[in-house]
Amino acid sequence: MIRRLKDMFSVLKSSPGRQLVVAYAHDAHTLAAVREAVSMGIVKATLTGDEQSIREICKMEKIDPGIFDFASAADEQQAASLAVSLVKSGQGDLIMKGTVSTDRYMRAILSKEHGILPPGALLTHVSVLDPVKYKKLLIIGDVAIIPLPGLKEKQVILNALISTAHSLGIQNPKVAVIAATEQALPGMPACIDAAVLSKMAERGQFKNAIVEGPVALDVALDTESAKIKKINTPVAGDADCLLFPNIESGNVFYKCHTKLLEGDVAAIVCGASVPAVLSSRGDSIRTKLFSIALAAMMTL
Amino acid sequence: MNQIKTPDHPVTCVKRNCRTKTLTAADVFHKGLANFAGAELNGLLQGRLKPVIVMSGSESIISKFYCIALSVFIADHSI
Known part of the structure:
Protein backbone atom coordinates (compact mmCIF):
# COMPACT_ATOMS: atom_id res chain seq x y z
CA MET A 1 0.00 0.00 0.00
CA ILE A 2 1.20 3.50 -0.85
CA ARG A 3 1.47 5.50 2.39
CA ARG A 4 3.31 8.58 1.10
CA LEU A 5 3.36 9.95 -2.44
CA LYS A 6 7.06 9.24 -2.86
CA ASP A 7 6.36 5.53 -2.26
CA MET A 8 4.84 5.43 -5.77
CA PHE A 9 8.29 5.75 -7.33
CA SER A 10 9.62 2.43 -6.05
CA VAL A 11 6.48 0.58 -7.20
CA LEU A 12 6.67 2.13 -10.68
CA LYS A 13 10.39 1.50 -11.11
CA SER A 14 9.71 -2.22 -10.85
CA SER A 15 7.25 -2.12 -13.76
CA PRO A 16 8.65 0.25 -16.39
CA GLY A 17 7.65 0.74 -20.01
CA ARG A 18 4.67 3.06 -20.14
CA GLN A 19 4.66 5.95 -22.56
CA LEU A 20 3.76 9.51 -21.52
CA VAL A 21 2.70 11.98 -24.20
CA VAL A 22 3.04 15.65 -23.29
CA ALA A 23 0.92 18.21 -25.13
CA TYR A 24 2.96 21.32 -25.98
CA ALA A 25 5.89 20.77 -23.64
CA HIS A 26 7.10 24.33 -23.89
CA ASP A 27 7.93 25.20 -20.29
CA ALA A 28 10.81 24.54 -17.98
CA HIS A 29 8.72 23.12 -15.08
CA THR A 30 7.02 20.51 -17.25
CA LEU A 31 10.29 19.52 -18.93
CA ALA A 32 12.08 19.23 -15.58
CA ALA A 33 9.29 17.05 -14.13
CA VAL A 34 9.21 14.81 -17.21
CA ARG A 35 13.01 14.58 -17.17
CA GLU A 36 12.83 13.36 -13.54
CA ALA A 37 10.14 10.80 -14.39
CA VAL A 38 12.15 9.49 -17.36
CA SER A 39 15.38 9.40 -15.34
CA MET A 40 13.68 7.42 -12.58
CA GLY A 41 12.45 4.91 -15.16
CA ILE A 42 8.79 5.63 -14.43
CA VAL A 43 7.90 6.56 -18.01
CA LYS A 44 9.25 7.10 -21.50
CA ALA A 45 8.15 10.44 -22.92
CA THR A 46 7.02 11.86 -26.24
CA LEU A 47 6.85 15.65 -26.40
CA THR A 48 4.56 17.39 -28.88
CA GLY A 49 5.18 20.96 -30.01
CA ASP A 50 7.90 22.86 -31.82
CA GLU A 51 10.95 20.61 -31.48
CA GLN A 52 13.46 23.41 -31.98
CA SER A 53 11.89 25.59 -29.27
CA ILE A 54 11.72 22.67 -26.84
CA ARG A 55 15.37 21.86 -27.48
CA GLU A 56 16.28 25.49 -26.72
CA ILE A 57 14.42 25.36 -23.40
CA CYS A 58 16.17 22.08 -22.62
CA LYS A 59 19.52 23.73 -23.33
CA MET A 60 18.73 26.65 -21.00
CA GLU A 61 17.60 24.27 -18.27
CA LYS A 62 20.53 21.86 -18.79
CA ILE A 63 18.18 19.01 -19.70
CA ASP A 64 19.40 16.40 -22.18
CA PRO A 65 16.78 16.39 -25.00
CA GLY A 66 18.09 13.00 -26.13
CA ILE A 67 16.02 11.30 -23.44
CA PHE A 68 12.76 12.39 -25.14
CA ASP A 69 11.00 11.47 -28.37
CA PHE A 70 9.55 14.37 -30.33
CA ALA A 71 6.39 14.74 -32.38
CA SER A 72 6.36 18.07 -34.17
CA ALA A 73 3.34 20.35 -34.17
CA ALA A 74 3.14 23.93 -35.35
CA ASP A 75 1.08 25.43 -32.54
CA GLU A 76 -0.70 24.71 -29.25
CA GLN A 77 -3.89 23.37 -30.80
CA GLN A 78 -2.04 21.05 -33.15
CA ALA A 79 0.17 19.86 -30.31
CA ALA A 80 -2.87 19.00 -28.16
CA SER A 81 -4.61 17.20 -31.03
CA LEU A 82 -1.42 15.33 -31.92
CA ALA A 83 -0.92 14.23 -28.31
CA VAL A 84 -4.48 12.89 -28.17
CA SER A 85 -4.15 11.13 -31.52
CA LEU A 86 -0.90 9.44 -30.40
CA VAL A 87 -2.74 8.11 -27.34
CA LYS A 88 -5.71 7.04 -29.43
CA SER A 89 -3.48 5.12 -31.82
CA GLY A 90 -1.91 3.24 -28.92
CA GLN A 91 1.38 5.15 -28.87
CA GLY A 92 0.72 6.62 -25.44
CA ASP A 93 -0.48 5.25 -22.10
CA LEU A 94 -0.76 8.58 -20.29
CA ILE A 95 -1.29 12.14 -21.43
CA MET A 96 -0.08 15.37 -19.81
CA LYS A 97 -0.79 19.03 -20.37
CA GLY A 98 2.25 21.22 -21.01
CA THR A 99 1.70 24.93 -21.60
CA VAL A 100 -1.24 24.42 -23.92
CA SER A 101 -4.29 26.20 -22.52
CA THR A 102 -6.66 24.03 -20.50
CA ASP A 103 -9.46 24.85 -22.97
CA ARG A 104 -7.53 23.50 -25.94
CA TYR A 105 -6.23 20.48 -24.04
CA MET A 106 -9.70 19.52 -22.85
CA ARG A 107 -11.26 20.20 -26.25
CA ALA A 108 -8.78 17.78 -27.84
CA ILE A 109 -9.56 15.09 -25.25
CA LEU A 110 -13.32 15.64 -25.52
CA SER A 111 -13.48 15.83 -29.33
CA LYS A 112 -16.28 13.50 -30.46
CA GLU A 113 -14.42 12.50 -33.61
CA HIS A 114 -10.77 12.42 -32.53
CA GLY A 115 -10.92 12.47 -28.73
CA ILE A 116 -10.33 9.81 -26.09
CA LEU A 117 -13.53 10.04 -24.04
CA PRO A 118 -15.46 6.75 -24.12
CA PRO A 119 -19.19 7.10 -24.94
CA GLY A 120 -21.21 8.20 -21.93
CA ALA A 121 -18.13 8.81 -19.81
CA LEU A 122 -17.61 11.92 -17.67
CA LEU A 123 -14.28 13.52 -16.81
CA THR A 124 -13.56 14.13 -13.16
CA HIS A 125 -10.55 15.50 -11.31
CA VAL A 126 -8.98 13.43 -8.52
CA SER A 127 -6.28 14.76 -6.21
CA VAL A 128 -4.17 12.79 -3.79
CA LEU A 129 -2.89 14.86 -0.87
CA ASP A 130 0.07 13.88 1.29
CA PRO A 131 -0.90 15.77 4.44
CA VAL A 132 1.57 17.02 7.00
CA LYS A 133 -0.82 16.56 9.94
CA TYR A 134 -2.94 13.56 8.92
CA LYS A 135 -1.89 9.95 9.28
CA LYS A 136 -2.29 8.90 5.64
CA LEU A 137 -2.91 9.98 2.08
CA LEU A 138 -6.21 11.70 1.33
CA ILE A 139 -7.89 11.20 -2.03
CA ILE A 140 -10.31 13.99 -2.84
CA GLY A 141 -12.61 15.17 -5.63
CA ASP A 142 -13.77 17.03 -7.56
CA VAL A 143 -11.81 20.25 -7.00
CA ALA A 144 -11.36 21.37 -10.60
CA ILE A 145 -13.75 20.10 -13.28
CA ILE A 146 -17.37 19.48 -12.22
CA PRO A 147 -18.69 22.71 -10.64
CA LEU A 148 -21.92 21.54 -9.02
CA PRO A 149 -22.30 17.77 -9.29
CA GLY A 150 -25.74 16.22 -8.99
CA LEU A 151 -26.26 12.75 -7.60
CA LYS A 152 -25.36 11.11 -10.92
CA GLU A 153 -22.10 13.04 -11.20
CA LYS A 154 -21.30 12.33 -7.55
CA GLN A 155 -21.51 8.60 -8.31
CA VAL A 156 -18.91 9.11 -11.06
CA ILE A 157 -16.65 11.09 -8.71
CA LEU A 158 -17.11 8.50 -5.98
CA ASN A 159 -16.15 5.66 -8.33
CA ALA A 160 -13.08 7.62 -9.47
CA LEU A 161 -12.01 8.16 -5.84
CA ILE A 162 -12.47 4.48 -5.06
CA SER A 163 -10.58 3.27 -8.14
CA THR A 164 -7.73 5.69 -7.38
CA ALA A 165 -7.58 4.32 -3.83
CA HIS A 166 -7.50 0.76 -5.18
CA SER A 167 -4.65 1.72 -7.55
CA LEU A 168 -2.70 2.95 -4.53
CA GLY A 169 -3.22 -0.38 -2.79
CA ILE A 170 -5.98 0.75 -0.42
CA GLN A 171 -8.21 -2.29 -0.74
CA ASN A 172 -11.30 -1.10 1.12
CA PRO A 173 -11.12 2.71 1.21
CA LYS A 174 -13.19 4.69 3.69
CA VAL A 175 -15.03 7.47 1.86
CA ALA A 176 -16.55 10.45 3.68
CA VAL A 177 -19.24 12.25 1.68
CA ILE A 178 -18.76 15.78 2.98
CA ALA A 179 -21.48 18.18 4.06
CA ALA A 180 -21.69 20.87 6.71
CA THR A 181 -23.45 18.60 9.21
CA GLU A 182 -24.04 14.91 9.89
CA GLN A 183 -27.81 15.33 9.83
CA ALA A 184 -29.74 14.57 6.63
CA LEU A 185 -31.36 18.01 6.50
CA PRO A 186 -33.94 18.40 3.71
CA GLY A 187 -32.95 22.04 3.17
CA MET A 188 -29.34 21.14 2.39
CA PRO A 189 -28.97 19.21 -0.90
CA ALA A 190 -25.39 18.18 -0.02
CA CYS A 191 -26.72 16.33 3.04
CA ILE A 192 -29.46 14.55 1.12
CA ASP A 193 -27.14 13.47 -1.72
CA ALA A 194 -24.65 12.22 0.85
CA ALA A 195 -27.32 10.21 2.66
CA VAL A 196 -28.46 8.66 -0.63
CA LEU A 197 -24.89 7.73 -1.63
CA SER A 198 -24.36 6.22 1.80
CA LYS A 199 -27.50 4.12 1.43
CA MET A 200 -26.46 3.06 -2.09
CA ALA A 201 -23.15 1.89 -0.67
CA GLU A 202 -24.95 0.00 2.08
CA ARG A 203 -26.88 -1.85 -0.66
CA GLY A 204 -23.63 -2.78 -2.42
CA GLN A 205 -23.72 -0.28 -5.29
CA PHE A 206 -20.07 0.73 -4.70
CA LYS A 207 -17.72 -2.23 -4.56
CA ASN A 208 -14.88 -2.62 -2.08
CA ALA A 209 -15.38 0.64 -0.22
CA ILE A 210 -17.03 1.95 2.93
CA VAL A 211 -19.06 5.06 2.13
CA GLU A 212 -20.47 7.28 4.88
CA GLY A 213 -22.42 10.51 4.63
CA PRO A 214 -23.35 13.15 5.36
CA VAL A 215 -20.18 13.79 7.34
CA ALA A 216 -18.69 17.16 8.27
CA LEU A 217 -14.97 17.54 7.70
CA ASP A 218 -14.07 17.50 11.41
CA VAL A 219 -15.70 14.10 11.89
CA ALA A 220 -14.07 12.70 8.73
CA LEU A 221 -10.58 13.67 9.88
CA ASP A 222 -10.66 13.78 13.65
CA THR A 223 -11.62 10.88 15.92
CA GLU A 224 -12.04 13.19 18.92
CA SER A 225 -14.60 15.33 17.06
CA ALA A 226 -16.53 12.20 16.13
CA LYS A 227 -16.53 11.07 19.78
CA ILE A 228 -17.82 14.44 20.99
CA LYS A 229 -20.53 14.45 18.31
CA LYS A 230 -21.31 10.77 19.08
CA ILE A 231 -20.88 9.73 15.43
CA ASN A 232 -20.06 6.04 15.37
CA THR A 233 -18.76 4.95 11.97
CA PRO A 234 -15.51 3.35 10.78
CA VAL A 235 -14.98 6.39 8.51
CA ALA A 236 -14.87 8.84 11.44
CA GLY A 237 -11.37 10.18 11.96
CA ASP A 238 -9.99 7.68 9.47
CA ALA A 239 -11.20 8.73 5.99
CA ASP A 240 -9.13 7.77 2.96
CA CYS A 241 -11.31 9.67 0.50
CA LEU A 242 -13.34 12.88 0.70
CA LEU A 243 -16.14 13.56 -1.76
CA PHE A 244 -16.97 17.28 -1.73
CA PRO A 245 -20.44 18.55 -2.58
CA ASN A 246 -19.23 21.27 -4.92
CA ILE A 247 -16.11 22.62 -6.58
CA GLU A 248 -15.74 25.54 -4.16
CA SER A 249 -15.56 23.42 -1.03
CA GLY A 250 -13.16 20.95 -2.67
CA ASN A 251 -11.00 23.69 -4.10
CA VAL A 252 -10.84 25.51 -0.75
CA PHE A 253 -9.68 22.32 0.97
CA TYR A 254 -7.14 21.57 -1.78
CA LYS A 255 -5.67 25.06 -1.55
CA CYS A 256 -5.62 25.02 2.26
CA HIS A 257 -3.46 21.94 1.91
CA THR A 258 -1.14 23.28 -0.79
CA LYS A 259 -0.90 26.94 0.23
CA LEU A 260 -1.37 27.01 4.01
CA LEU A 261 0.22 23.67 4.85
CA GLU A 262 2.55 23.42 1.84
CA GLY A 263 1.66 19.75 1.54
CA ASP A 264 2.56 17.57 -1.43
CA VAL A 265 -0.11 16.72 -3.95
CA ALA A 266 -0.68 14.66 -7.09
CA ALA A 267 -3.65 15.13 -9.39
CA ILE A 268 -5.11 13.49 -12.46
CA VAL A 269 -8.23 13.58 -14.59
CA CYS A 270 -10.14 10.29 -14.68
CA GLY A 271 -12.76 9.23 -17.21
CA ALA A 272 -10.81 9.36 -20.48
CA SER A 273 -9.43 6.17 -22.03
CA VAL A 274 -6.09 6.92 -20.31
CA PRO A 275 -5.26 8.90 -17.15
CA ALA A 276 -4.62 12.57 -17.94
CA VAL A 277 -2.39 14.99 -16.06
CA LEU A 278 -3.93 18.45 -15.99
CA SER A 279 -1.32 20.48 -14.21
CA SER A 280 -1.71 24.16 -13.49
CA ARG A 281 0.90 26.74 -14.47
CA GLY A 282 1.30 27.37 -10.75
CA ASP A 283 2.19 23.76 -9.94
CA SER A 284 5.73 22.98 -8.83
CA ILE A 285 8.04 20.48 -10.57
CA ARG A 286 7.46 18.19 -7.57
CA THR A 287 3.67 18.32 -7.98
CA LYS A 288 3.96 17.62 -11.71
CA LEU A 289 6.26 14.67 -11.03
CA PHE A 290 3.88 13.22 -8.42
CA SER A 291 1.00 13.68 -10.87
CA ILE A 292 2.85 11.78 -13.59
CA ALA A 293 3.54 9.00 -11.07
CA LEU A 294 -0.12 8.89 -9.98
CA ALA A 295 -1.26 8.66 -13.61
CA ALA A 296 1.23 5.84 -14.11
CA MET A 297 -0.08 4.03 -11.01
CA MET A 298 -3.54 4.07 -12.56
CA THR A 299 -2.22 2.03 -15.50
CA LEU A 300 -0.74 -0.81 -13.42
CA MET B 1 1.90 31.67 -6.80
CA ASN B 2 0.58 35.21 -7.19
CA GLN B 3 3.52 35.90 -9.46
CA ILE B 4 2.72 32.89 -11.61
CA LYS B 5 -0.96 33.75 -11.95
CA THR B 6 -0.20 37.51 -12.05
CA PRO B 7 -3.43 38.87 -10.57
CA ASP B 8 -3.34 42.64 -10.36
CA HIS B 9 -5.05 43.19 -7.04
CA PRO B 10 -3.90 44.42 -3.63
CA VAL B 11 -5.71 41.58 -1.83
CA THR B 12 -3.36 38.96 -3.30
CA CYS B 13 -1.36 37.23 -0.56
CA VAL B 14 -2.35 39.69 2.18
CA LYS B 15 -5.98 38.67 2.54
CA ARG B 16 -7.37 38.80 6.07
CA ASN B 17 -11.07 38.64 5.27
CA CYS B 18 -12.25 35.74 3.14
CA ARG B 19 -15.80 35.46 1.92
CA THR B 20 -16.60 32.01 0.61
CA LYS B 21 -19.26 31.25 -1.94
CA THR B 22 -21.29 28.59 -0.13
CA LEU B 23 -21.90 27.46 3.43
CA THR B 24 -20.26 24.12 2.67
CA ALA B 25 -17.13 25.79 1.29
CA ALA B 26 -16.93 28.03 4.37
CA ASP B 27 -17.49 25.07 6.68
CA VAL B 28 -14.79 23.07 4.89
CA PHE B 29 -12.39 26.01 5.19
CA HIS B 30 -13.13 26.44 8.91
CA LYS B 31 -12.94 22.73 9.77
CA GLY B 32 -10.00 22.23 7.43
CA LEU B 33 -8.03 24.82 9.37
CA ALA B 34 -9.10 23.45 12.75
CA ASN B 35 -8.94 19.70 12.15
CA PHE B 36 -6.44 19.43 9.30
CA ALA B 37 -4.06 22.35 9.71
CA GLY B 38 -4.06 22.47 13.52
CA ALA B 39 -5.13 26.13 13.71
Missing part, protein backbone atom coordinates in the same frame (compact mmCIF):
# COMPACT_ATOMS: atom_id res chain seq x y z
CA GLU B 40 -7.05 27.66 16.60
CA LEU B 41 -10.10 29.61 15.47
CA ASN B 42 -12.82 31.80 16.80
CA GLY B 43 -16.09 32.99 15.42
CA LEU B 44 -19.39 34.51 16.39
CA LEU B 45 -22.78 35.35 15.06
CA GLN B 46 -23.29 38.98 14.20
CA GLY B 47 -26.45 40.91 13.35
CA ARG B 48 -28.10 40.75 16.76
CA LEU B 49 -27.95 43.49 19.40
CA LYS B 50 -25.09 41.66 21.11
CA PRO B 51 -22.55 39.13 19.79
CA VAL B 52 -23.83 35.54 19.93
CA ILE B 53 -21.47 32.59 20.30
CA VAL B 54 -22.52 29.55 18.27
CA MET B 55 -19.91 26.82 18.28
CA SER B 56 -19.71 23.27 17.09
CA GLY B 57 -19.65 20.67 19.87
CA SER B 58 -16.32 19.44 18.58
CA GLU B 59 -14.44 22.76 18.83
CA SER B 60 -11.46 22.74 21.18
CA ILE B 61 -11.51 24.40 24.60
CA ILE B 62 -9.01 27.00 23.41
CA SER B 63 -11.17 27.81 20.36
CA LYS B 64 -14.19 28.23 22.64
CA PHE B 65 -12.12 30.53 24.87
CA TYR B 66 -11.07 32.58 21.82
CA CYS B 67 -14.74 32.87 20.81
CA ILE B 68 -15.62 34.34 24.18
CA ALA B 69 -12.66 36.72 23.93
CA LEU B 70 -13.65 37.81 20.40
CA SER B 71 -17.24 38.39 21.51
CA VAL B 72 -16.10 40.55 24.42
CA PHE B 73 -13.82 42.48 22.09
CA ILE B 74 -16.60 43.04 19.54
CA ALA B 75 -19.09 44.00 22.26
CA ASP B 76 -16.63 46.52 23.70
CA HIS B 77 -15.87 48.06 20.32
CA SER B 78 -19.33 48.07 18.73
CA ILE B 79 -21.01 51.46 18.33
